[in-house]
Amino acid sequence: MTNSNVSSCSPLRPTSMPEPEFLSEHVDHYFRERVEKTWKGGHIMHGREPGADAILMVTNDYLDLANHPEVLQAQIDSLRGSDNTVVMSGVYLHGDSPQLHLERRMARWMRMESSLLCQSGYAANVGLIQAIGAPGTPVYVDMFAHASLWEGVRSAGLEWKPFRHNDPKHLEVMIERNGPGIVVVDSVYSTTGSISPLEEIVDVANRHHCVTIVDESHSLGTHGDQGRGLVAGLDLQSKVHFVTASLAKAFAGRAGLIACSERLRQFIKFNSFPAIFSSSLLPHDIAGLSRTLDLIKGADHERERLHANAAYLRRHLDALGYNVDSGEGQMIALEAGTEQQTIVLRDALESRGVFGSVFCAPATASKRALIRLSVNCNHTYSQLSRVIEVCAEIREEVDLANWPSTRRARKRQAASDQAAA
Known part of the structure; x- marks a missing residue:
C-alpha cells in the first residue's frame, strides 16, 4: 500500500464548521473500523x-459505444443546435419533446406499450417501487437483486421478503405464506453474471396474482434479438408489469428507464418522487441515447x-x-x-x-x-x-x-x- 493511499484515506478534521458529536462518532467509526482496521x-x-x-x-x-464517433457527433450537433432545453422536472414535458419521442422509440424496440426515461437506473428502481408500493404490500426480492431495488422497498416503507437466488420454488413458498405482492428480480445479475430463470419466476408471479419487476440493466443491449433484452427475447413482455434498466451499461449514457403500460407510465410519472423532483434529461443526453439505440440494433x-x-x-x-x-x-x-x-x-x-x-x-x-x-x-x-x-x-x-x-x-x-x- 502506497503512502499516497494512506494519506488520502486518513480521517480529516474540518477546518471551519465543527462536526456535532453524533456525526463525528459516526464518521470516526468508519475510519477506525474499515479504513484503519480492515x-x-x-x-x-x-x-x-x-x-x-x-x-x-x-x-x-x-x-464499446461510449466514445463512438456517431454518438459523440449526435451530442455535439444537439449542443450546437438545441433551443428547447427544459431545465425543469420531466412532468412538464409534453408535445413533440425529444425525450418523449425517445421514450416511444425505446418502448417499440423493447416490444412494450410505453416507457419513461429517468435520471438513472437507481432513480428508476427507487421511484418505481416507492410509487406502486401500497401500504402493507409484501415485496419478494431475489437475494442478489440490485441495491436500488432494495432501497426502493425501504423508501416505500414496505417489508421485503427475500427469496433464495434464482429459486422459483422458494419464491412460491414465500408468496403462499405471505400473499400476493411485488416480485423483484434482475435478468442478469451484476456481480456474478448469473441469469434469472425468468420464465419460471414470471409463471409463479402470475399464478399468484403478483406484480413483476425485471431489472434489465445488464441485459438490455447485450441479450435478445437486436439487444432487446431477455424479457423480449423470451417473449415475456406481455407477462411482466415493469422492465427497468440503467442506460449507463450497454447504452453508455446517464439515464434510466421504466417500460410498462401507458396507464402505469402515467401513474409512475406523476407519483414517483425522483420523477417529480428531478430535472429532465438534457437534449444532448437524449440525442446521444437515440443514436446509441440505432447502433445497438445493428450490433449483432x-x-x-x-x-x-x-x-x-x-x-x-x-x-x-x-x-x-x-x-x-x-x-x-x-x-x-x-x-x-x-x-x-x-x-x-x-x-x-x-x-x-x-x-x-x-x-x-x-x-x-x-x-x-x-x-x-x-x-x-x-x-x-x-x-x-x-x-x-x-x-x-x-x-x-x-x-x-x-x-x-x-x-x-x-x-x-x-x-x-
Whole structure:
C-alpha cells in the first residue's frame, strides 16, 4: 500500500464548521473500523494506477459505444443546435419533446406499450417501487437483486421478503405464506453474471396474482434479438408489469428507464418522487441515447463477440478452480470472501497488469467481497489469455483453495458426485 493511499484515506478534521458529536462518532467509526482496521490505512477501492499496457476489465460499456464517433457527433450537433432545453422536472414535458419521442422509440424496440426515461437506473428502481408500493404490500426480492431495488422497498416503507437466488420454488413458498405482492428480480445479475430463470419466476408471479419487476440493466443491449433484452427475447413482455434498466451499461449514457403500460407510465410519472423532483434529461443526453439505440440494433456481431469472450474466460477460470460456473453473463466474479482477502487478490492482479472492479459491502454481503471482471466485446483473445495466465499464477498467493466460494464449489461438486453414484 502506497503512502499516497494512506494519506488520502486518513480521517480529516474540518477546518471551519465543527462536526456535532453524533456525526463525528459516526464518521470516526468508519475510519477506525474499515479504513484503519480492515483496510490497514488504505482503501479497498483504490489500488495501483493502471499502466499503458494494463488490461482493464472495469467498464460496463459492454459493446464499446461510449466514445463512438456517431454518438459523440449526435451530442455535439444537439449542443450546437438545441433551443428547447427544459431545465425543469420531466412532468412538464409534453408535445413533440425529444425525450418523449425517445421514450416511444425505446418502448417499440423493447416490444412494450410505453416507457419513461429517468435520471438513472437507481432513480428508476427507487421511484418505481416507492410509487406502486401500497401500504402493507409484501415485496419478494431475489437475494442478489440490485441495491436500488432494495432501497426502493425501504423508501416505500414496505417489508421485503427475500427469496433464495434464482429459486422459483422458494419464491412460491414465500408468496403462499405471505400473499400476493411485488416480485423483484434482475435478468442478469451484476456481480456474478448469473441469469434469472425468468420464465419460471414470471409463471409463479402470475399464478399468484403478483406484480413483476425485471431489472434489465445488464441485459438490455447485450441479450435478445437486436439487444432487446431477455424479457423480449423470451417473449415475456406481455407477462411482466415493469422492465427497468440503467442506460449507463450497454447504452453508455446517464439515464434510466421504466417500460410498462401507458396507464402505469402515467401513474409512475406523476407519483414517483425522483420523477417529480428531478430535472429532465438534457437534449444532448437524449440525442446521444437515440443514436446509441440505432447502433445497438445493428450490433449483432459485437454481441456475438461479447458472449464468446465471456464464455472463453469463464470456462478457463473454472478449469483453474475459480468458482465462476454459476454465471453465464459478461460479468465474472472472483469471490475472495473477506475484504482483507479481496485486497490481497486485487493487489496480486494489479501488480500483473489486470484491473477488475472491487465489490464489497454494501454492494455485497459483508463476507462475500469479490473482484468483478467485466468483459468487453473488443477484448482480444491475447488479453483474455493473459488474464487466464495471471489467475493461474496467483492461485497460491491469494490462497484460492481456502476461499469460501471455493469450499462451496467443492461441496456442490461432492453432492453432485454423490447423487450420480
